[in-house]
Amino acid sequence: MLDERVRAVLERLERQDAGEREQKVAREQRARQVARTTGQFLFALVAPQTDCEVLEIGGSRGYSSIWLAASVRHFGGRVLSLENDPVKCEAWRANVAEAGLNGWAELIEGDAYETLPAIPDVFDVCFLDAEKEDYERLLELARNKLEPGALIVADNVLSHSETLGAYSRTRQADPTLESVTLPLDRGLELSVVLA
Numbered sequence: 001m002l003d004e005r006v007r008a009v010l011e012r013l014e015r016q017d018a019g020e021r022e023q024k025v026a027r028e029q030r031a032r033q034v035a036r037t038t039g040q041f042l043f044a045l046v047a048p049q050t051d052c053e054v055l056e057i058g059g060s061r062g063y064s065s066i067w068l069a070a071s072v073r074h075f076g077g078r079v080l081s082l083e084n085d086p087v088k089c090e091a092w093r094a095n096v097a098e099a100g101l102n103g104w105a106e107l108i109e110g111d112a113y114e115t116l117p118a119i120p121d122v123f124d125v126c127f128l129d130a131e132k133e134d135y136e137r138l139l140e141l142a143r144n145k146l147e148p149g150a151l152i153v154a155d156n157v158l159s160h161s162e163t164l165g166a167y168s169r170t171r172q173a174d175p176t177l178e179s180v181t182l183p184l185d186r187g188l189e190l191s192v193v194l195a
């Protein structure tokens with residue numbers, strides 16, 4: 001169950017995101033956060049897992065990180081979120097702290113192409129939500145940190161099918177994975193690592 005602090009921050013970020021979209025704020029200045037139902041899906045995927053280590057590539061202002069951090073609080077684990085925009089990093093820190101989730105989520109500030117290779121950890125869930133044209137190369141950098149049983153969730157595979165259709169096809173043809181496109185919100189590619 002979401003506590004009041006988490007719920008309040010998520011609702012504020014949802015109002016902020018809706019306002020920015022309505023006012024047509026420039027794309028790079030917006031949070032570009034996942035839909036609430038995608039947040040709920042991520043929560044449902046992670047919450048039942050024990051000691052779930054989550055890697056998030058593209059943390060923005062922390063909306064999806066808060067869903068993930070609230071979910072690892074149930075049976076243990078941690079969220080490591082990567083974000084390179086300093087303004088968004090500042091907002092991420094403030095939002096995660098306000099939600100009372102500092103103990104469950106950590107931000108690594110910097111370009112994921114540089115920060116990701118230096119991370120020595122292994123993860124149970126990888127949430128890929130950075131620039132669409134980078135998914136392939138970023139997943140390549142994360143792949144050796146994902147062992148059999150790990151899950152990969154990539155957002156926007158239907159909203160950006162011209163770029164990410166190839167991502168889905170490649171995952172579905174990969175014999176080391178089982179992968180399916182979920183038609184939820186902007187489209188999620190859910191892959192389980194088999195080998």
Ligand SMILES: C[S@@+](CC[C@H](N)C(=O)[O-])C[C@H]1O[C@@H](n2cnc3c(N)ncnc32)[C@H](O)[C@@H]1O
Nearest residue numbers: 032033034058060063064083084111112129130
């Ligand atoms: C779609 S938004 C993420 C939204 C976030 N997952 C949420 O739901 O709240 C993508 C984010 O990825 C960040 N990003 C893009 N390329 C990156 C890179 N190479 N390294 C780190 N962050 C990156 C952007 O600055 C942006 O904030």
